[in-house]
Amino acid sequence: MNALDEKLNRFTKYKISEQTLRKFIDYLKQQAPVFAPHHNGEASYSYECVENSAEVVLSYPRTMQPLKKYFLPPREVLLNFNIKDNTFSKPEIIEETRIFFAVHSYEMASLKRLDYSFTQGHVESNYVSRRKYAIFVGISYTPDESHFSKSVGIDVEETEGFDLFLLPVGDGYFLLEITDTGKRLVEGFPGLAAPDTTEIKTEPLQFKSKIKYHHNRLPAVFDHVYKSKVWDKYAEICVGCGTCNLLCSTCYCFDIRDEVDLDAEHGTRTRYWDGCMLNTFAEVAGGENFRGSLARRTRHRLYRKFKYITAKSEMLHCVGCGRCSHFCPVGISMTDIVNDLITDYEEKQNKEKI
Amino acid sequence: MENLAQHAEDLYCPEIATITRVETLTASEKRFEITMPGNRPLNHKPGQFVEVSIFGFGEAPISICSSPTRGPSFDLTVRATGRLTDKMHLLEAGSQIGIRGPFGNGFDPQDFKGRDMLFICGGIGLAPLKSLIDYTLDRRNDFGRIIILYGTKNPAEILFPEEIEKWQQQTDIEFVMTVDQADEQWQGHVGVITTLIPPLELDVKNTIATVVGPPVMYKFVLMSLKGKRIPDENIYLSLERRMKCGVGKCGHCQINDTYVCQDGPVYHYPHVKQLEEAV
Amino acid sequence: MSKPRVAFFDFTSCEGCQLNKLNLENDLLSLLELVDIVEFREAMDDKAENYDVAFIEGSISTPSCVKRIYDIRRRAGVLVSLGSCAVLGGVNAMKNLHPADWVQEAVYGDDKYLFPSIPVQPVSAYVKVDYEIRGCPMSTPEFLHVLKSIVLGRKPEIFDHAVCVECKLHENECVLDKGMFCLGPVSRAGCEAICPENGQYCTGCRGLISNANVGGAIHMLKRHGFSEQEAKKKLQMYSSLNKLINEAECRHA
Numbered sequence: 001m002n003a004l005d006e007k008l009n010r011f012t013k014y015k016i017s018e019q020t021l022r023k024f025i026d027y028l029k030q031q032a033p034v035f036a037p038h039h040n041g042e043a044s045y046s047y048e049c050v051e052n053s054a055e056v057v058l059s060y061p062r063t064m065q066p067l068k069k070y071f072l073p074p075r076e077v078l079l080n081f082n083i084k085d086n087t088f089s090k091p092e093i094i095e096e097t098r099i100f101f102a103v104h105s106y107e108m109a110s111l112k113r114l115d116y117s118f119t120q121g122h123v124e125s126n127y128v129s130r131r132k133y134a135i136f137v138g139i140s141y142t143p144d145e146s147h148f149s150k151s152v153g154i155d156v157e158e159t160e161g162f163d164l165f166l167l168p169v170g171d172g173y174f175l176l177e178i179t180d181t182g183k184r185l186v187e188g189f190p191g192l193a194a195p196d197t198t199e200i201k202t203e204p205l206q207f208k209s210k211i212k213y214h215h216n217r218l219p220a221v222f223d224h225v226y227k228s229k230v231w232d233k234y235a236e237i238c239v240g241c242g243t244c245n246l247l248c249s250t251c252y253c254f255d256i257r258d259e260v261d262l263d264a265e266h267g268t269r270t271r272y273w274d275g276c277m278l279n280t281f282a283e284v285a286g287g288e289n290f291r292g293s294l295a296r297r298t299r300h301r302l303y304r305k306f307k308y309i310t311a312k313s314e315m316l317h318c319v320g321c322g323r324c325s326h327f328c329p330v331g332i333s334m335t336d337i338v339n340d341l342i343t344d345y346e347e348k349q350n351k352e353k354i
Numbered sequence: 355m356e357n358l359a360q361h362a363e364d365l366y367c368p369e370i371a372t373i374t375r376v377e378t379l380t381a382s383e384k385r386f387e388i389t390m391p392g393n394r395p396l397n398h399k400p401g402q403f404v405e406v407s408i409f410g411f412g413e414a415p416i417s418i419c420s421s422p423t424r425g426p427s428f429d430l431t432v433r434a435t436g437r438l439t440d441k442m443h444l445l446e447a448g449s450q451i452g453i454r455g456p457f458g459n460g461f462d463p464q465d466f467k468g469r470d471m472l473f474i475c476g477g478i479g480l481a482p483l484k485s486l487i488d489y490t491l492d493r494r495n496d497f498g499r500i501i502i503l504y505g506t507k508n509p510a511e512i513l514f515p516e517e518i519e520k521w522q523q524q525t526d527i528e529f530v531m532t533v534d535q536a537d538e539q540w541q542g543h544v545g546v547i548t549t550l551i552p553p554l555e556l557d558v559k560n561t562i563a564t565v566v567g568p569p570v571m572y573k574f575v576l577m578s579l580k581g582k583r584i585p586d587e588n589i590y591l592s593l594e595r596r597m598k599c600g601v602g603k604c605g606h607c608q609i610n611d612t613y614v615c616q617d618g619p620v621y622h623y624p625h626v627k628q629l630e631e632a633v
Numbered sequence: 634m635s636k637p638r639v640a641f642f643d644f645t646s647c648e649g650c651q652l653n654k655l656n657l658e659n660d661l662l663s664l665l666e667l668v669d670i671v672e673f674r675e676a677m678d679d680k681a682e683n684y685d686v687a688f689i690e691g692s693i694s695t696p697s698c699v700k701r702i703y704d705i706r707r708r709a710g711v712l713v714s715l716g717s718c719a720v721l722g723g724v725n726a727m728k729n730l731h732p733a734d735w736v737q738e739a740v741y742g743d744d745k746y747l748f749p750s751i752p753v754q755p756v757s758a759y760v761k762v763d764y765e766i767r768g769c770p771m772s773t774p775e776f777l778h779v780l781k782s783i784v785l786g787r788k789p790e791i792f793d794h795a796v797c798v799e800c801k802l803h804e805n806e807c808v809l810d811k812g813m814f815c816l817g818p819v820s821r822a823g824c825e826a827i828c829p830e831n832g833q834y835c836t837g838c839r840g841l842i843s844n845a846n847v848g849g850a851i852h853m854l855k856r857h858g859f860s861e862q863e864a865k866k867k868l869q870m871y872s873s874l875n876k877l878i879n880e881a882e883c884r885h886a
Contacts, residue, residue: 041811042806074802086409088367090366124365126366236846239846241795241818242797243801246797254599254603254605255598258412260782262664262781264781264785274605280794281606285436290631291631292844327807330818441787
């Protein structure tokens, strides 16, 4: 038995049909608000609050916005203020249990990265309040042409961070109890038979998108490619739209703006997702732009994923969800950039040897 | 997460402070004296900054230009150049203003004890350095020579004329200034600030050089200091970026792997020397 | 403090931006609390001598336009150009791509000498413009934002990032992915991505982001199955005066 199967087989598990699983979602809804993937348009998916468990999508490649939208909302009022009397109040963030259902392992891994970013140095109360009582039910997935999480060390069946985990088996699922919180939820649900003792045997999943090197070697590659020509190659076709930043599950940069009501008295200080790929991101008061070129911006984006924060947090800050590649209107793929950098790195190493 | 929650801070809530004095310095710069609620001291280090906010007009990072050795109030020198700073220039003494901070890495003047201090200030760069200059003047016996080089575009842009007059008269300060373009009354040096460096006679090993100025200035000043054989580890810079949040989250001020609002704005030169986007 | 005196002027345009303001409905009354409207041809007959704020709709396309815009600038404290024609030259500026004589004749036939015409230019080609509100038609939330800012004496934020940003913030399904044409990746936001949000493609009515990679945009559109010719034509619809488009080369097959 391989190490992954060994780990999975240690958890208590139940066999559950899809029909019962949807009843389980209904049961969870009685405990707390449940958020899960839904269809969004013709071929997109998004996390939404579950109204009807029949609408929850269990098999999906990826949602458009990552799960971070529930912890760092795309638009968030930080303060309500009054201009005339110089007073303000911070909107109350209700610290409540929320259940996130049918979440993929890379998404869970991205929250671990966001946890780091919002708690190292200053601990941000807004993020922590939303995150504190969150419960996660994971589910495995079939990698599409853009997923590459295996290349950054995250298995499809990685259970870390989840309270419960779903593995498809036959015409139903195994429901695995990962934490005590998960166990309590299962215990309260009357629809399950006794724990199942069949052995789990996962099939190794084929990722179509791969990074050539083991992920442990990537920070070393990034030590040598700062001046690579690869950045110019991608800058030539990149249009700087910022989609890769905005949909990235570990990006957390933001802008803060004051917005005033029509009475010219009340208003809000609001934060919005922002991105280092956008032209004006590194502009200063005098108008100087410290990362004006698309090549420099692309480089900064990738260094944030594979080196800068990684060196401090000991975690790659790319989780292989493939959103940047999949949603890029130009078709730039993250794995292509990294593999080109690796080729460049190898050429450099070979030259040095000669 | 729950144990971290105990340390969670409301990072974006300002304190409402009061502007207790306003002084017009130049056509586009004013000095504001700010008093925190209850007249409490800000407890800042020279070189640190605060996020100033006016509701409806947003926030902007502003360097503190007074030394913590002087009273509980503190001074900000503000150039009217944006949404917040334009509005701030319209405020009078008695107005309220939001303050967050102090933030960032400042100077540790104790580390410079016994050393000769060389201040190189370009334009509004004098403002952040003034907090350290005043500190060294208030603890004059702790330091060796105090040399201040100050350059502006033209005589009309000279900040702090009163202080400068005092510095010029004080025998224990070596103050030299230059303007890029003279007017009819100007009788001093004309030329960029780097022209003031070669004539200096310095005990280079014992000299601490601190440099603050517009982005374009650093490269040339650093070359001149190198020409003087001042070791890199004796050089400190303060860098300007768009520090939106002040607490190392928003990403706007990031230079390579360093957040200016956390690791800077004051940097030991060897730390940023290799960073292409820094200077 | 007295209310700012605001005037609206129309030049070469469809006047749709002005009509759009009349559609503010509930907000229109709140707006009138903030400002005095002293001249507005679409809605009133009054005329004033000077104005704190002048909003200019339309492009400059005749000798008389030039005279008028200089005159308005002299009387106005703050001047704001309103909508694509005023800011970019807009659709009108497409005529500059053709010989002037041919255009004159096509429009006025034998009477062409009665209607002197000059190449279309945005307002900023003649006078200092303080703020720009883009869009065809201009977006009313942005108009209100700029007006509120002027009332408060603050510089309004005018965004210089792509429509994609707003689309992604709203989690709209990508129209390019649905097989539609779209200029959102290189066009200026500020419209809250109203077209893609409603299943339409972005026509780039607010012009391009600054520093736009036009060659990259053409490559992108070809990748989605559109010809280089179609890509360039649609890019030129609102931005024919943007040199980047005419100079753009698509270096990728």
